[in-house]
Amino acid sequence: MSGPVVVGVDGSSAALAAVDVAAREARIRDAELHIVHAFVWPALHVPRGTSPLGPPAGGVRERVEQILAEALIRARAAAPGVQASHGVIAGEAVTALEAESRTAQLLVVGHRGPDGFVHVLLGSTAVHLAAHASCPVMVVRGRPQPSGPVLVAVDGSSQGEAAVAFAFTEAALRGAELVALHAWTTWTDAEKPAPGRPLEIVDLIGDVRQLQATEERLLTEALSGHRERYPDLTVHPRLVRGRTRLALIEATGSAQLIVVGAHGRGGFTGLLLGSVSQSVLHHAQCPVTVVRAGVE
Structure with missing residues (x-):
């Protein structure tokens, strides 16, 4: 096995649970953990800075940095000592993560994103990646720290x-x-x-x-x-x-x-x-x- 363990984050609780699992996977594989956040605003040429009409920390850049910082904290708590990096990619999450899977040994995602409805059992991103990614895809659902076989x-x-x-x-x-x-x-x-x-x-x-x-x-x-x-x-x-x-x-x-x-x-x-x-x-x-x- 070679390449990093890649996990997609979007600020949702499901994504943070995926970070916990991905960090432990990276540790047991002696691999790097790469945390990826993808968003469409830069592709649409929306300013990344704070809006003059909003709070000082309310810009896109601030929100992205917050998402990544929280993910890094969770990764280090779940697997102390794991080597972690992060990246921000402009574009749809599916496209970005599918591209990341080409050099990864494992891709980890949450079962649904921040816009998932309660009655929706699985997000479209997870389904698409399971069918199209270039490496095995782990979808984190159920118990985040299970035991058993x-x-x-x-x-x-x-x-x-x-x-x-x-x-x-x-x-x-x-x-x-x-x-x-x-x-x-x-x-x-x-x-x-x-x-x-x-x-x-x-x-x-x-x-x-x-x-x-x-x-x-x-x-x-x-x-x-x-x-x-x-x-x-x-x-x-x-x-x-x-x-x-x-x-x-x-x-x-x-x-x-x-x-x-x-x-x-x-x-x-x-x-x-x-x-x-x-x-x-x-x-x-x-x-x-x-x-x-x-x-x-």
């Missing part, structure tokens, strides 16, 4: 493989146990059919025990190479018969972090962010890291 979604896809690799490294860095969850269903489990006995997938391929054995092999094979590289890491394979998104969201209640691929083996090729990943981003009870194959 690192949880990873296993599905056998290339995106899932990238998530598994990241999760093993993350668990080792945190000194945490790893729970590798793979959920599987028959058609009747997934679709919740009307009363009566409809056609099940097991009617076509054989005994349900064979299907379960196949899914167990998928889980074992997905973990095998990584377990050899991390022999001291405690890994708990978990096979669940049930819908993937529900199983994962429920499991986040006892996790300190969940890691998911951008989309799984059931996703459409053109989609940058699958439905399971989006559901986890919106409903997880702990921070979420989305990993895209080829960018970790």
